Amino acid sequence: xxxxxxxxGLTLGYLLLVLIVGLRANAGQSSSLEGYVAGxxxxxxxxxxxxxxxxxxxxxxxxGAPGWAYGKGVPALYIIAYLTLAVIVWWLIAxxxxxxxxxxxxxxxxxxxxxxxxxxxxxxxxxxxxxxxLAMIPYLTIQIAGAGMLFEAATSGIVPFWLGSLLACxxxxxxxxxxxxxxxxxxxxxxGVMMVFIAWFLGLATADxxxxxxxxMFRQIQQEAPEYLTMPGAQxxxxxxxxxxILVSALGCVxxxxxxxxxxxxxxxxxxxxxxVLYPLYSYLLIPLLFVGFAGxxxxxxxxxxxxxxxxxxxxxxxxxxxxxxxxxxxSGALAAAMSTAANLAHTxxxxxIRDIGQNLPIGRNLPEARVLKxxxxxxxxxxxxxxxxxxxxxxxxxxLLLGAYGIVVxxxxxxxxxxxxxxxSRAAAFIGLGVGAxxxxxxxxxxxxxxxxxxxxxxxxxxxxxFVAVSFAxxxxxxxxxxxxxxxx
Amino acid sequence: MSRKxxxxxxxxxxxxxxxxxxxxxxxxxxxxxxxxxxxxxxFIFWYxxxxxxxxxxxxxxxxxxxxxxxxxx
Numbered sequence: 001x002x003x004x005x006x007x008x009g010l011t012l013g014y015l016l017l018v019l020i021v022g023l024r025a026n027a028g029q030s031s032s033l034e035g036y037v038a039g040x041x042x043x044x045x046x047x048x049x050x051x052x053x054x055x056x057x058x059x060x061x062x063x064g065a066p067g068w069a070y071g072k073g074v075p076a077l078y079i080i081a082y083l084t085l086a087v088i089v090w091w092l093i094a095x096x097x098x099x100x101x102x103x104x105x106x107x108x109x110x111x112x113x114x115x116x117x118x119x120x121x122x123x124x125x126x127x128x129x130x131x132x133x134l135a136m137i138p139y140l141t142i143q144i145a146g147a148g149m150l151f152e153a154a155t156s157g158i159v160p161f162w163l164g165s166l167l168a169c170x171x172x173x174x175x176x177x178x179x180x181x182x183x184x185x186x187x188x189x190x191x192g193v194m195m196v197f198i199a200w201f202l203g204l205a206t207a208d209x210x211x212x213x214x215x216x217m218f219r220q221i222q223q224e225a226p227e228y229l230t231m232p233g234a235q236x237x238x239x240x241x242x243x244x245x246i247l248v249s250a251l252g253c254v255x256x257x258x259x260x261x262x263x264x265x266x267x268x269x270x271x272x273x274x275x276x277v278l279y280p281l282y283s284y285l286l287i288p289l290l291f292v293g294f295a296g297x298x299x300x301x302x303x304x305x306x307x308x309x310x311x312x313x314x315x316x317x318x319x320x321x322x323x324x325x326x327x328x329x330x331x332s333g334a335l336a337a338a339m340s341t342a343a344n345l346a347h348t349x350x351x352x353x354i355r356d357i358g359q360n361l362p363i364g365r366n367l368p369e370a371r372v373l374k375x376x377x378x379x380x381x382x383x384x385x386x387x388x389x390x391x392x393x394x395x396x397x398x399x400x401l402l403l404g405a406y407g408i409v410v411x412x413x414x415x416x417x418x419x420x421x422x423x424x425x426s427r428a429a430a431f432i433g434l435g436v437g438a439x440x441x442x443x444x445x446x447x448x449x450x451x452x453x454x455x456x457x458x459x460x461x462x463x464x465x466x467x468f469v470a471v472s473f474a475x476x477x478x479x480x481x482x483x484x485x486x487x488x489x490x
Numbered sequence: 491m492s493r494k495x496x497x498x499x500x501x502x503x504x505x506x507x508x509x510x511x512x513x514x515x516x517x518x519x520x521x522x523x524x525x526x527x528x529x530x531x532x533f534i535f536w537y538x539x540x541x542x543x544x545x546x547x548x549x550x551x552x553x554x555x556x557x558x559x560x561x562x563x
Binding site: 214215230242243278281 | 497556
């Protein structure tokens with residue numbers, strides 16, 4: 001009992017610290033929309049590095065990733081592979097996006113694409129806005145539900161699910177409302193540093209406690225369950241599924257609106273590139289968390305878990321003989337992962353909700369900037385509340401349905417690349433590719449098994465790109481510049 | 491608009507090699523447990539190592555480009 005009190009106290013202390021840092025970040029900044037949304041396009045190396053890190057490392061890092069290692073074995077490495085390869089895609093296109101954003105005042109992904117492919121009444125912008133918000137809300141719900149689950153398990157029920165998720169959601173909504181991207185930046189820095197230390201400490205301590213070291217742990221797995229240590233893993237994930245999951249996630253990573261929009265906020269293109277140089281090292285954060293999952297293979301061999309995602313909590317809270325303060329720290333680290341991602345999602349969704357959806361509707365046109373800023377901050381509260389209610393209702397089927405929306409967001413990639421680099425890119429071709437690619441993805445995701453076990457999004461991307469290229473060549477467009485270049489010369 | 495040159499051909503090949511090493515068919519050659527390095531089964535070590543290889547490549551690419559450009563900011 002007293003242990004649970006220590007754990008609860010430590011975690012509440014952590015929440016309070018994050019809240020104070022987040023609210024104080026508001027001091028001394030101008031209250032412009034650009035400042036609130038993009039940090040005045042003046043975010044430096046350190047903060048941007050941790051923002052991008054926080055966006056990628058969500059509740060999944062502490063729950064899902066060890067779960068993959070525990071349930072499947074080495075196929076879990078797909079996470080490390082795609083995070084690393086995503087940096088290549090960022091490296092190639094982010095500087096262009098940053099530059100065009102600065103020049104034309106873009107703040108969202110939809111604005112960029114809508115400017116390159118103009119439509120009547122800005123239907124494209126509206127469409128992308130709606131799809132993006134639909135894709136991000138379930139993702140935010142997962143973070144909030146993850147926080148609630150962590151709280152309940154680690155405090156042995158002193159803080160129930162509904163209260164844990166409410167606390168996490170409330171703290172996030174408060175500092176994002178008050179401080180915008182500045183609040184996110186400084187809290188992500190704090191949470192990022194915490195996560196790195198806690199993840200390594202936990203991973204090594206777990207291997208040490210049960211096996212006397214990481215090397216010993218893998219020796220033992222090799223003797224008792226070697227199938228976990230080579231492909232296709234314990235549940236038979238084929239090379240096709242593994243490779244296409246890596247590729248589509250790496251390519252799609254750049255299209256997540258909350259990541260894409262951060263390219264606008266960099267102080268300079270050089271800052272962006274410095275962040276990307278360092279970024280692959282961030283994926284080492286996952287290695288110790290995978291260790292915890294691997295430990296579970298042997299430790300829980302006699303009493304397998306129904307839900308692999310609980311492997312870290314089970315080992316650290318229930319099985320290991322860790323002191324209460326360490327469990328409290330572990331909980332804070334996992335909460336940091338969930339909350340730092342949640343903050344970015346709430347902030348980005350609110351921006352899109354107002355700027356891409358609201359301002360494209362007849363009632364929202366020509367609003368003064370101060371009013372837009374106020375609405376965006378209100379949007380943060382509305383989105384957070386919606387995600388919290390979804391987390392309580394826990395409609396798993398709705399969440400998986402909404403995840404289909406992200407499948408569509410990924411299909412925007414070919415038209416983005418075309419806009420940046422290809423002078424023959426035609427608008428009609430881009431729309432045909434997007435439409436068919438999205439349909440193919442959704443079909444394989446929800447109805448039929450995809451060919452060769454490939455990732456549904458990957459199949460969609462192939463069809464999408466092929467159509468985009470073919471129809472562009474077929475149309476008679478004779479431009480000398482790519483759509484993005486044409487913007488500049490008018 | 492002065493368009494910055496795309497990454498050099500060498501860099502694109504480097505990126506391509508890193509990608510292939512982590513997916514089929516490149517990763518096939520690493521699909522074994524022995525030898526264990528730093529306590530890690532070889533397949534896991536392979537991924538840890540390639541993350542570092544990409545990091546080194548990005549450092550080189552950054553230094554190359556920083557040498558060419560002065561018009562930033």
